[in-house]
Structure formats: C-alpha cells, structure tokens
Amino acid sequence: MTYVYPALLEAILDTAVDAIIVINEGGIIQTVNPATTKLFGYSDAELLGQNVNILMPAPYHQEHDGYLKNYRETGQAKIIGIGREVIGRRKDGSTFPMHLAVSEMDIGGSKMFAGIVRDISDLKQAQQLLTDINQQLEQRVQQRTIELRNAQAELLKAEKLATLGKVSGGIAHEIRNPLNALRTSTYYLQHAHQPTPEKLQEHLERIDRQVALINSVVTALSDIARLPEPERETCRLDQLIANVMPTVTMPANVTVINQVNAETAPVVSVDPDQLAIVLRNLIRNARDAMPEGGTLTLSAERTSGQVRVVVRDTGVGIAGEELRQIVEPLYSTKARGMGLGLAISKAILDKHHGRLEFNSEIGVGTTCEVHLPAAENLP
Incomplete structure (x- = not known):
C-alpha cells in the first residue's frame, strides 16, 4: 500500500x-x-x-x-x-x-x-491527594500505636502476657492484608501514566477502605483491654433478649425459636449493655453458621446457683481443633471475620464471673452456653 x-x-x-x-x-x-x-x-x-x-x-x-x-x-x-x-x-x-x-x-x-x-494536572492532583492520605494514615497509625501500647500495658497488668504472642500474630495477619492492598494502590498512583479519573477514584476509595479496616482492628483490640467494670442491675433475661433481637438482621430462611418468656426467665444481676454485646455476638454467630437456612433456638434456666443461657443453631458446625480456639483474640472461622466477637464476649463474662461453653458437630450445628452466677451467689 x-x-x-x-x-x-x-x-x-x-x-x-x-x-x-x-x-x-x-x-x-x-x-x-x-x-x-x-x-x-x-x-x-x-x-x-x-x-x-x-x-x-x-x-x-x-x-x-x-x-x-x-x-x-x-x-x-x-x-x-x-x-x-x-x-x-x-x-x-x-x-x-x-x-x-x-x-x-x-x-x-x-x-x-x-x-x-x-x-498532567489530574495526575498531580492525584499525587497530592495520595500525599495527604499518606499523611493522614501516618497520623492515625501513630495515634493507634499509642493506644495499642496502652492496651498492651493493660494486658500485662491483667496477667495476659501468655496470650500476647498469639494476639501479635493475629494482629499481623489482620493488618498485613490491608497493608498489601494499600501498597498496591500507592504504587499504581505513583507510577500510572495518565490514569483515568475512574481508576484514580477506584484506588483512592480502596486506600480509604483499607485504612478504615486497620483502624477497626486496633480499635476493637483497645476496647477489649479497656473494657470497664460492669455496672450491675437486676435484669430479666427475656427483656434483655427482646431488646437484642431487633438489632440482629435475620434472613428469611432462618427460623428463630425463643423459649425465654416472662414466666420462666431467670433474673440476673448484670451490666445490661455489656451482656447485650455477648448475646448479640452469639446470635450473629449462630445466624452466620446457617448460610443455607436453619433454626436458631434460645433458652434459659437456673440450676444450682447458676443461670444458663443457651444459643443453639442447626448450622455447619465447628471442627474440634477450631472449637478450642474460637474465643482467642483474632481467631475466626469466618472468611471475613475479624475474630474479636467471642474474645470480647469472653472478656465481658470474665468480669461477670461467668464463662462460655461450646459443643458442636459438623453438619449438625453448634450449642453455646453462657453461664452466669445467680444474683445471690455473686462474690
């Protein structure tokens, strides 16, 4: 041609x-x-x-x-x-x-x-925005580092040094993934040749999401260490459960059977706000264990100076090795779980002189029991 x-x-x-x-x-x-x-x-x-x-x-x-x-x-x-x-x-x-x-x-x-x-006005603007985000991230990391150090001091005072190695490993695991995503987006914004506005926005939003995720991990850890002493009140378990249930979204394929009623519900002396956190975490876990649907059953009874609250699901179940670790900080059986819900619940029950017990069978479901001392048996 x-x-x-x-x-x-x-x-x-x-x-x-x-x-x-x-x-x-x-x-x-x-x-x-x-x-x-x-x-x-x-x-x-x-x-x-x-x-x-x-x-x-x-x-x-x-x-x-x-x-x-x-x-x-x-x-x-x-x-x-x-x-x-x-x-x-x-x-x-x-x-x-x-x-x-x-x-x-x-x-x-x-x-x-x-x-x-x-x-290259758009590129320079994106670089400046990235610089601002990095400065904000550095400030937030510094702030959270101080809080984490304070939380670590509280852990030492509470004689939890034995779990520090596991917690540190969990923190590294939970933070490494968002840090890798931050590094990838930062590299793209620094080296992209005239990226489109859509690509710039996509990476900036990704950076913001990963920073928020890191922030939530450190905040949750700090909350565990700074958990206040419970302010006890005399409460009926049916009322506590009735207050918690509307805060948990249930899919249509999950049936809830609440056997805790006003006539039979035990009375406990607890911090209602803290115990609500425990109940909410257990109910959410039971719901999440039944992705294909099932039945969630709530019951409570008083036996031998103890009040026992039971949350039972017909979900996928938990293997024995995982069952022994589920209350450890930053250990989760969920693909996107942070592994802090049960750790916080255990910390709350420890301050209430209570405990958590689990029984589970793969393909059958899981039963979680909350044991609390009856009001007259509190130390």
Whole structure:
C-alpha cells in the first residue's frame, strides 16, 4: 500500500491527543496542532511566528532563549531527548503542570525542535491527594500505636502476657492484608501514566477502605483491654433478649425459636449493655453458621446457683481443633471475620464471673452456653 506521506503526517498532527509544537533554532513557533490551541487557548494565527516562551510563565519565559543559545554554542541538552515536568501558561494567564518531551530534527540543513506536551494536572492532583492520605494514615497509625501500647500495658497488668504472642500474630495477619492492598494502590498512583479519573477514584476509595479496616482492628483490640467494670442491675433475661433481637438482621430462611418468656426467665444481676454485646455476638454467630437456612433456638434456666443461657443453631458446625480456639483474640472461622466477637464476649463474662461453653458437630450445628452466677451467689 502506498501512502501520501505529507497527508499522513498532517492527519497525525490533526488527530494527536497531545499538543505538538515545532520551533526553529531561535525559538520561533513554526507549526502547532489543534491539541495545542485547545490546551493553551490561542488560535493558530496567535501562535505562529511567536517566540515559544509565550507559553511559559516566569521565570521560564525569560530563561528559555538562554537555554537555546547555550545549546547552540555548547551542544549540551537539558531537556532534548529526555523529557521533564515543567509549567505551562495559557492565554488567560493561568498555569498548569505539564510533561514536555523535545526532539531535535534536521530539516534542509536547519535545526528544528518538536515539543510534545501533555497536561498532567489530574495526575498531580492525584499525587497530592495520595500525599495527604499518606499523611493522614501516618497520623492515625501513630495515634493507634499509642493506644495499642496502652492496651498492651493493660494486658500485662491483667496477667495476659501468655496470650500476647498469639494476639501479635493475629494482629499481623489482620493488618498485613490491608497493608498489601494499600501498597498496591500507592504504587499504581505513583507510577500510572495518565490514569483515568475512574481508576484514580477506584484506588483512592480502596486506600480509604483499607485504612478504615486497620483502624477497626486496633480499635476493637483497645476496647477489649479497656473494657470497664460492669455496672450491675437486676435484669430479666427475656427483656434483655427482646431488646437484642431487633438489632440482629435475620434472613428469611432462618427460623428463630425463643423459649425465654416472662414466666420462666431467670433474673440476673448484670451490666445490661455489656451482656447485650455477648448475646448479640452469639446470635450473629449462630445466624452466620446457617448460610443455607436453619433454626436458631434460645433458652434459659437456673440450676444450682447458676443461670444458663443457651444459643443453639442447626448450622455447619465447628471442627474440634477450631472449637478450642474460637474465643482467642483474632481467631475466626469466618472468611471475613475479624475474630474479636467471642474474645470480647469472653472478656465481658470474665468480669461477670461467668464463662462460655461450646459443643458442636459438623453438619449438625453448634450449642453455646453462657453461664452466669445467680444474683445471690455473686462474690
């Protein structure tokens, strides 16, 4: 196939998305493409024959002729064949960051220079936004680090040093994944060549989500360590359960059987807000154990100075090894679980001189028992 090369070159200039400016040795503009007039706001007639420094703000405007003179005399190129970030000036006087790549040509024995200009305002804005996010992340990490150190001190005072190794491993596991996602998005934003606004927004939102996830992990750990002493009240279990149930969303394929009624419900002396956390965690776990549907049964009774609350599901069940670890901080059988719900529940019951017990069978379901001392048997 034979091309008419002048026509082809003209078509390339006319359709190029980047601004293309050709100048002679003296810096006088010889030709520009439509992208140039669109970017800088000048017409062809206003640019042709003008010194190219018309497109530069101070101090580049004054220095450009000196660069050309120095190149003619010494042959030392500061930008030719290299490309760099500079500042451009539009006709209305506004400035913007741009990437400029310059190539040298020999046309009929005369040197000419072609500059390709790309507006990088969006990229610079994204980089600044990334810098701001990194600064905020650093501040939040510093703040959470202090809180985590305080939480660790509380753990030591409470003689929980034996579990610190497991907790540390769990923290590393829970935080490493979001940190990897942060690193990936940061690398993309730093190295992407003119990314689309949609891609910029996608990665910035991902960074924000991962920061929030790290924040939630550390906050939950701090909450465990700073759990206040319970403020006990005399409460009926049927009322406590009635208050908790509306706060847990139940799918249509899960049937709830609540056998705790006003006539038979034991009375306990507990902190109602703290015990509500325990009940809510157990009910949510039972619900989540039945993704294909099933039955959740609640019951309570008083036996031998103890009050026993039972939460039973007909879900997938828990294997023996996992059953022995489910109350450890940051251990979870759920794909997206943080592994803190049962750890918090155990910490609350410890302060109430109570305990958790679990029995489970794979494919049959799990029974969780909350044991609390009767009011008159409290120390």
